Amino acid sequence: MFGGQFLAQGLVAAQLTVTDDRDVNSLHAYFLRPGDVNLPTTWQVERVRDGRGFSSRSVVAQQAGKDLFRMALSFQVPRPGAEFSSRAMPDVPSAEKVTSTYNEFTESTRASGDGQWHGSVRPMDIRYINPPSAPAGEPILEPQLMWMRIKESLEDEPRIHDAALAYLSDASLIDHVALPHGRRWEEPGFDGTSLDHAMWFHRHVRADEWVLFDQKAEATASERGLATGRFFTEDGELIATCAQEGLMRWEED
């Protein structure tokens, strides 16, 4: 099961227990076991706390009585507040001008291996602005930039868009921890999986309109890698900050 599906479904499950005067402001998740798409998943939400300004929730997803996924979330009554971002949106071509998709990139990597596409068809449109042009084996250190959106129009309900953004945030983020080592997440012999995910929502936008995801590898050691990503609107406003750690190992050359 795709990690973004856990994030989005878990967020929706928590939203259903929170009064609609408050929006998600952060979430922290651990991926505990791979899910089986052929089994039903049960979702349990614990109402941890409802305060005047914030609500706290804890969510567990299970299959066959075993925990697959746990997430803690915080919701806030939105407030006007001083706005700041340490990062400007990178200067990039508009989404319409970018034709390479993320799937093309991952498929071209995989094509050098067993040639199989192991993923499922996903409801995302991802335009890869700067797919690595360096040959495999060469370290890639610059941030990786993608325009993303949900393909189909979503209903006009802000909470759905928060969940959809969480869905998008897991599409490619962890893959980047391989790049500084000249590796590709999809290459034969590379073994990787997401361990956790954190996301802070600075504002709330539509996820069926283009958002820029500015992603980079932060650090790797002990077969783990940490990546961070920032979402921006087309107008250059910072939407959300994400961080994810993944397991990564590969067969030695």
Place this chain on the structure above:
Amino acid sequence: MFGGQFLAQGLVAAQLTVTDDRDVNSLHAYFLRPGDVNLPTTWQVERVRDGRGFSSRSVVAQQAGKDLFRMALSFQVPRPGAEFSSRAMPDVPSAEKVTSTYNEFTESTRASGDGQWHGSVRPMDIRYINPPSAPAGEPILEPQLMWMRIKESLEDEPRIHDAALAYLSDASLIDHVALPHGRRWEEPGFDGTSLDHAMWFHRHVRADEWVLFDQKAEATASERGLATGRFFTEDGELIATCAQEGLMRWEED
């Protein structure tokens, strides 16, 4: 109660339930209610999962039956693995050459208000390399750099040092979200509190020897601010990456 105490005690509580072949690799916490130092705190640890390479734990701290703090943690059997860091340690004077302490800075800010020191004596030695020289009201955008260590020698047990590093990580991090707005966390009329905390351990070091904490405000909006910090050894090795969101508001001028 100091947030770093929750982080450190929660980590120790979780460590006690994990076999000693594995070290903490990440933690994700929410601060739910302020604690009362005069009341006993009970700690409950849930053994979420023990796998071959990782263990997952969930920790709750309560006073008088109410949740103060919740944290999820992951432990890993250490592995050799390819190492990378996107950040070099900033070029800074050695800790011995830095004489200004973080307490002096926060006390000088507070002195313009009620002049009271509301904190408690903390077992930390924090040398503030670049305390803001700009007058209050002027935005401060550069990373804030501090040498930190636990004052007393700690026993020669690596887990204690991981917990002590978590303790240090909460000493000053969130204060930085005020700086881009020309505010100071300690100034009269400023109201701030930590909401959450995330920490990824890339390696494990002694916390009674100097570590550099390189901290910055990432973004603020809706009366919340996100800050990130990176710990380095004196030799320039990246130790851990942290992120924390806090509530921040102030009386309008």
